[in-house]
Amino acid sequence: MTTTIYTADRVLVTEPNVEIIHQGAVVVTDTLIEFVGRADDVGHLPVAATAARIDLGDVTLMPGLIDAHVHLAFDGGPDPAARMQAESDPQQVALMVRSARELLSVGVTTARDLGARGYTDVVVRDAIANGTIAGPRLLTAGAPLTSTGGHCWYMGGEADSLDEVRKMVRLHHKHKVDHIKVMSTGGFMTAGSAPWYPQFETEALRIIVDEAHRVGKRVAAHCHGTEGIRRAVAAGVDTLEHCSFVIEGGESQFDTAVADAIAASDSWVSPTINVRARDFDPERFGVRIAGLKAAGARIITSTDSGIDNTPHFAFPQSLPLYVEFGMTTAEVLRSTTVLAAEALGLAGVTGQLAAGCEADLIAVRGNPLDDIAATADLEYVVARGRRFIPDVLPEIPPLPEGLVPMNKRHSFTQLNHEEPSHV
Ligand SMILES: [Zn+2]
Incomplete structure (x- = not known):
């Protein structure tokens, strides 16, 4: 048993409230x-x-910080989807090892990867857990x-019928x-996919949720289009x-109901x-966050990093x-921290400084x-519990000149979608 006593001018706890212990x-x-x-x-404790x-x-x-939505297998460069499609699985794993180090080097001690190919993410997860990387x-x-043919089909998760989605959940398990x-709607990164179209009927989403919950797994639904959000909520993701809240054409229109x-x-x-978010129409993010907060929705931090x-x-830099x-x-x-952990099923495991939680800690200058x-x-x-010395990282690169915003990049002629219904 090894015991370490860390002391600091300020210790910040986030549960039940945010408080500084001087x-x-x-x-x-x-x-x-x-x-x-x-x-x-500490002097009163039976510490060795x-x-x-x-x-x-x-x-x-x-x-430590939590990013609830990352893609280790996307390189965060100008065209990560093209790189993924060009690379073999071993090449992808090499990239994912780099991405994982980058996250930890900025104090992200828990991340949820929401899309990788060939279970490369499972390999990387286990290598981190057993200390190999x-x-x-x-x-x-x-x-x-x-x-x-839907959003991110090239990762290998195509399933259409009720039986196929059930089988895919079991295969993943x-x-x-x-x-x-699950991609409840199309997306911006796949040619031939349109972000405002739902990809599944509510019934299919329900089967996915029921089957996942049955085996103790949570369900994350990618949803841009408002109808796809409505269906995902109805299905209990x-x-x-x-x-x-994307509407036909790719713009966002907040929906209070x-x-x-x-x-x-x-x-x-x-x-x-x-x-x-600052580069592309920050106003629409502001409306969304403020509106969701006003409605009383519970919000956790995520970036989709790698895209x-x-x-x-x-x-x-997203925080x-x-x-704002x-x-x-x-x-x-x-x-x-604590709310992201709860949403990801890690309450009591990480996300807070509390006895019994795993030691995922960061120290930052300032308050x-x-x-x-x-x-x-x-x-x-x-x-x-293990110290990690952060890698020296490059500056965040500026956007490439003449970049076409994502929502203007593809023709958005969706091949296989469920017709939008507004019931
Ligand atoms: Zn994503």
Whole structure:
């Protein structure tokens, strides 16, 4: 047994409320947190005399960050989908190892991968868990279920009929994925797919949810189009990815009735706000976040990192955007830690500084409760009790010149969709 006593000028807890403990301490034995409180009180604990003491000084020690929607197998460059389709599975695994290190190097200690090919994500998850490679605790989903020729079909998750979707969930379970991802609507990254079209009837989504829940897995539904969001909520999915209220033509139009339905349901919203939200019409993100918050929907942090021009190491730069879009700093700090953990089925495992949780800790300079941007000023990382020294990362690259926005890039002639119905 190895015990380490970390002390810091500020320890930030996020449950039940966001609070700063001045001159705080976190005691870790092997991979688990044993004590969180004032440094003065550590003396009263039955801590081994051999315990290591690490004084981090003028930093804020807090729970590691959670990105609820990433794609390790997308490289975050100008055309990640083309690279994925050109690469073999072993090449993809090499890329995913890099992506995982990038996430951990910016303090993301838990990430959910929502789309990879050939169960490469399961391989990477296990390699991280057994210490072969460094990365965040990874939740995997394998290939997203999609209609034939539908959004991200090239990942291998095509299924159309009720029997086919049921079988795909069982196949994923057999291959030990953690969550199930379904493309409830088309998307922006697939030629021939239109983000406003639903891809599945509500009945098919229900079968996916029932079958997944039966084997203890949560369901994440990619949904841009408003009708696809409505169906996903009706089917009882656990997280709504993007939730962007896209209407025919690709623009967004916030729908109050659907937002109310989300708030009344058990579904969480994972809005995939990333550093590029500032570049493309930030107004529509602002309307969405403010509207969902006003309706009472539960929001967790996610980026879709890996997609076009969105590097994995840009996660901390996404957090100030939630504040700009109407959430309080304390709300964002809870969304990216304890609430994200709860939404992902990891309550009591990670996402908070509490005795019994795994030791996923970061220390940042400054105080994130005063300024959320401080989360980008990383000083120290501990993942599952082990220190990780962050890699030196490149700057976040500017957008390529003359870039066509994603919603204007394809012709959006959807091949296989369920007709939009407005019942
Ligand atoms: Zn995605």
